[in-house]
Structure formats: C-alpha cells, structure tokens
Amino acid sequence: MASYRYWVGILSCFLLFSLVFLGQKIGAVNGAEPEHHGETGLLLFVIPGFIASYLSSKKRILCPLLGALYAVPLCLLIRHFWLTPGYSLWQELAYAVSAVFWCVFGAMLYLFIRMVLHALQHLYQRERQ
Numbered sequence: 001m002a003s004y005r006y007w008v009g010i011l012s013c014f015l016l017f018s019l020v021f022l023g024q025k026i027g028a029v030n031g032a033e034p035e036h037h038g039e040t041g042l043l044l045f046v047i048p049g050f051i052a053s054y055l056s057s058k059k060r061i062l063c064p065l066l067g068a069l070y071a072v073p074l075c076l077l078i079r080h081f082w083l084t085p086g087y088s089l090w091q092e093l094a095y096a097v098s099a100v101f102w103c104v105f106g107a108m109l110y111l112f113i114r115m116v117l118h119a120l121q122h123l124y125q126r127e128r129q
Contacts, residue, residue, distance in 0.1 A: 009056030013067025049106025
C-alpha cells in the first residue's frame, strides 16, 4: 500500500506540475499582469506540491520533488518543439527550477499545516481531560 501511494504522489505531482507549467506558458493561466514584470504565477506551483504531499503516504517531500523533476524535461521539450518559445533555454530552465522550488514549498506547507493541526488536536484533548 505504501509503495502504491508513493507512486500516486509522484504521478499526481507530475501531471499537475505539467498542467500548471504549460497552462502558464500557453497563457491560459496568467498570474501576472503585463505591466507587473513579476512572476506571481509561480505561486500556482504550490498547489501540485500540496496535493502530492497529501496523496503520498511517506516521503512527503521526496514525492513532489521527484514528480516536479520528472515533469521539467517534458515541459521544456513541449515548450520548445510545439509552442513558440518566447525566451531562451536558460531563462526557461531558470523558470522551471523556480517552479520546482515552489512545488516543494507547497509540500512543506502541507507538512506545516498538518503539524499545526496535530498540535492543536493534542492541546484540545489535554483541555478536555
């Protein structure tokens, strides 16, 4: 069962990361306004990491990391061959590495929220006794 959930975490992160990456590059999901000059859309990569960490049984940081790292070459190949590349390969690679960071940050955010809720639950149980 644990091995099954390990692959579910990696696969879900792979698929969600690819969808967010390609959605932003196509322009379907645009987090930044044109005059903003910032990439606030990178914050959307927190979602695949959060979900993949939830779906993983153990190794809740490793599964989102592996899923994102497996998705990066595929996304860059699709971007290069089937979509019109707007930036150089190095800029796209820097964007992808930043997206991997935010994905892993989403996994850590899930673990933090889980830890806080667990501590609150223990505190509530102590007050009831």
